[in-house]
Amino acid sequence: QVTQFDKVDITDLDEHRKTLNNENSPIKTTFLPFLIIAVTHALREFPDFNSSLSTDKETLIHKKYYHIGVAVDTPGGLVVPIIKDTNKKDMSALSMELEDLSNRAREKKLKPEELKGGTFTISSLGGIGGTYFSPIVNPPQVAILGVSRAKWEPVFSKTKKTFMPRYVLPFSLTYNHKVVDGALAASFTQHLGKVLSKTASFK
Template sequence: MGVNLLDVVGSGPAYRISESDVKRFATGEVAPAPTTSAPVPAMPLPDFSKFGPVRREAMSGIRRATVRSMAQAWSTIPMVTQFDKADITEMEALRKKMGPRAEKRGAKVTMTAILLKIAAAALKQFPKFNASIDTASNEVIFKEYIHIGVAVDTPTGLLVPVVRDVDKKGVITLAAELGEIAAKARDRKLTPEEMQGASFTISNLGGIGGTGFTPIVNWPEVAIMGVSRSSMEPVWNAEKGTFEPRNIMPFSLSYDHRLIDGADAARFCRFVAEMLEDPFLLGFEG
């Protein structure tokens, strides 16, 4: 119809553009107001070419979608981030021990796969983190399912495929599914349905580096976990009176402060840390 979608303000959630929005724009009709507050007008940029050579490159569809969703989340959710650390020495030893068993089933047990199972247990223990806020009706929607999104770094941008019914699957099964969806994400073969329905998200940057970060909550979820690179640190052993080398993993939890209080977030993080520190608990809580 000759319509430039960049000129259309969608009337759906997060300014999503529908077929009717395009038709209205093409005929000059006024579109209904979006279901969220109007976006802040973009500030005009200076002419950078006055200072030196520049090059322009069109944003990919994935990057444009990221711009919209991140702006929506940042303008809608009052976010707070809780930071914590976990001693994963014993869990890492167990992960390596289980490696050959998982490989026989075509899977590779990663820390992200273990975190999926631990997060599922935490979401059952703290159901507010597995909810959404309905501001129109002043209600909290508690989800009876646990589907967790996993942020995947791809050459074309960040994608978040969803692992479903995490609480009903074992770690090796989760590891196999995680490997499959991560490969599909990098090959750009994910379907829209495979990136929908998450009730919580995990972003693991430990394979790249960093000591901590503040992930942005993926609306309409109310929390997201960020994981950074673990490292060996000296930890005081009071019983022995000596320092011991331990594998310490920093992680963070960003949450919607409208629903979740700081004490709730601290308890959630402590629950996750205790599960990571004692693999035996995974058999009970997971």
């Protein structure tokens, strides 16, 4: 396994998230639904990441569906419920399903089928802290995204010719190097960053 590190400016996206939460929505929108949408977009562009290895590890099986696992920290340890068909769900639906699955994961009330069938996993430490980390791929999946806590950083603005405070999200992509090479992984992270940096991607 190999881990690639990157970061993305999510200042505008975080403002958009706050706006959504101010619109009297019954469900508080966290950053995870945005990540799920962005990851799904990237998986459609780079299908090798939405695949699995056969039992003999000789054949790459591309999936025609997008089932994203989201790691949830519970008193009993890490649990990864699966949000299925993420390409067919909007922000509101993802937010509600995430809250439901997370709550039931902590209460140990998830059904066995809600923990199976994932094609890609997101592990977020944003609520805990830290910078970069190397998440471990969950076989037979071939990749996993690790997300740490966003923080304010001085970023040089070419237009204003000065440093500006920007809200920056560090993330890590771990992948099976037998399936994915570094160039493809870099293209995946660049695409993911572009989607996350534009609020238009989520409207």
